[in-house]
Amino acid sequence: MTDQKAEQEERSQYNYETFEEIMEELKAQDYDKVGLQGPDGIKDELIEFGSDLKEHGIEPVMIGASSFGACGIANEKAERMGADALVHVGHTRFLHPEGAEMNDVNVYYLPYREDRDLMGVLEEDYNKIEEQTVGLVGVTQYMDRADQAREFLESKGYNVVDGKKGLRTTEPGQVLGCDAGAAHNISHKVDAFVFLGSGEFHPSQVSEAGKKVYVVDPYERHIWIEPPNSLDDEMQAEYARVIKHKDKKRWGVVTSSKKGQNYMRAAEIAKEKLERHGKEVFLFVEDRIFESDYKGYNIDIYVNCACPRMTKDWQDLSFVSTRALDVLDEVEIEHE
Numbered sequence: 001m002t003d004q005k006a007e008q009e010e011r012s013q014y015n016y017e018t019f020e021e022i023m024e025e026l027k028a029q030d031y032d033k034v035g036l037q038g039p040d041g042i043k044d045e046l047i048e049f050g051s052d053l054k055e056h057g058i059e060p061v062m063i064g065a066s067s068f069g070a071c072g073i074a075n076e077k078a079e080r081m082g083a084d085a086l087v088h089v090g091h092t093r094f095l096h097p098e099g100a101e102m103n104d105v106n107v108y109y110l111p112y113r114e115d116r117d118l119m120g121v122l123e124e125d126y127n128k129i130e131e132q133t134v135g136l137v138g139v140t141q142y143m144d145r146a147d148q149a150r151e152f153l154e155s156k157g158y159n160v161v162d163g164k165k166g167l168r169t170t171e172p173g174q175v176l177g178c179d180a181g182a183a184h185n186i187s188h189k190v191d192a193f194v195f196l197g198s199g200e201f202h203p204s205q206v207s208e209a210g211k212k213v214y215v216v217d218p219y220e221r222h223i224w225i226e227p228p229n230s231l232d233d234e235m236q237a238e239y240a241r242v243i244k245h246k247d248k249k250r251w252g253v254v255t256s257s258k259k260g261q262n263y264m265r266a267a268e269i270a271k272e273k274l275e276r277h278g279k280e281v282f283l284f285v286e287d288r289i290f291e292s293d294y295k296g297y298n299i300d301i302y303v304n305c306a307c308p309r310m311t312k313d314w315q316d317l318s319f320v321s322t323r324a325l326d327v328l329d330e331v332e333i334e335h336e
């Protein structure tokens with residue numbers, strides 16, 4: 001690889017802060033055609049970016065399907081359309097936990113930053129935080145304000161430990177639905193976490209580090225508390241599903257064809273574990289995973305080796321995480 005090509009490839013793997021910065025890069029590389037991909041909520045912005053590209057003589061290829069994370073990078077679709085590069089809007093670069101390459105084409109990442117008054121909520125409500133030493137983590141949408149949040153908390157006398165990078169993330173302190181490593185890696189140093197963001201899913205992942213989580217929520221406009229280990233009940237429910245089906249002979253193991261959700265190693269490990277327990281195991285693959293696609297195979301229970309956010313009891317079939325299989329080691333199995 002030439003030095004110039006290597007430098008170009010390296011630059012294309014950055015998280016950028018503005019579309020203008022990316023545009024400068026695209027022009028400098030003299031690209032003719034560029035793919036554009038992003039989540040549902042910002043499609044109006046995506047089409048404006050497409051219009052900007054046209055103005056600069058670059059043909060945009062709009063990727064129609066919504067993306068839920070940079071795990072679903074559409075580089076193959078972009079390539080098939082003859083694009084020289086892909087701009088992925090909404091999320092930071094995603095690192096594959098099993099080490100797969102995520103950059104077949106040049107990808108420029110533009111994470112979405114939510115323009116809500118996060119600091120106003122923290123400043124108004126910070127005295128709910130009882131612990132002296134806190135870890136600072138959050139979702140991408142607010143991590144551009146992590147420095148401000150840290151400085152504010154320190155000015156109020158707190159010791160603040162910055163979150164680290166996780167296995168799949170590229171911003172320090174950033175938490176994904178499938179990766180709360182940013183919190184787990186510092187949990188031994190802190191008494192609680194301050195989480196920048198909203199919704200229950202990510203704070204509950206952070207709570208698995210065994211500490212209370214103070215959620216600075218710009219949607220709810222106050223700080224609320226997620227108790228430690230709040231996912232315990234869900235895990236117990238998953239164990240119960242495995243026990244319910246423990247005597248079933250046929251099991252399915254499902255992974256996704258989306259690049260960042262294609263966990264072949266995890267699928268193989270799950271398959272081997274089930275086979276050790278005498279199961280007949282079938283591997284399944286598809287892009288987006290819906291229960292309806294799994295009816296008719298005469299298999300009642302499937303193991304999720306794709307996005308962990310999807311693990312839940314379906315209406316008629318059961319869908320469990322690989323971790324839930326551990327309970328098979330503790331029960332007696334009689335095949336039906």
Ligand code: SF4
Pocket residue numbers: 068069070071072176177178179260261306307308309
């Ligand atoms: S939680 Fe799921 S959708 Fe989000 S980044 Fe992880 S694999 Fe992708």
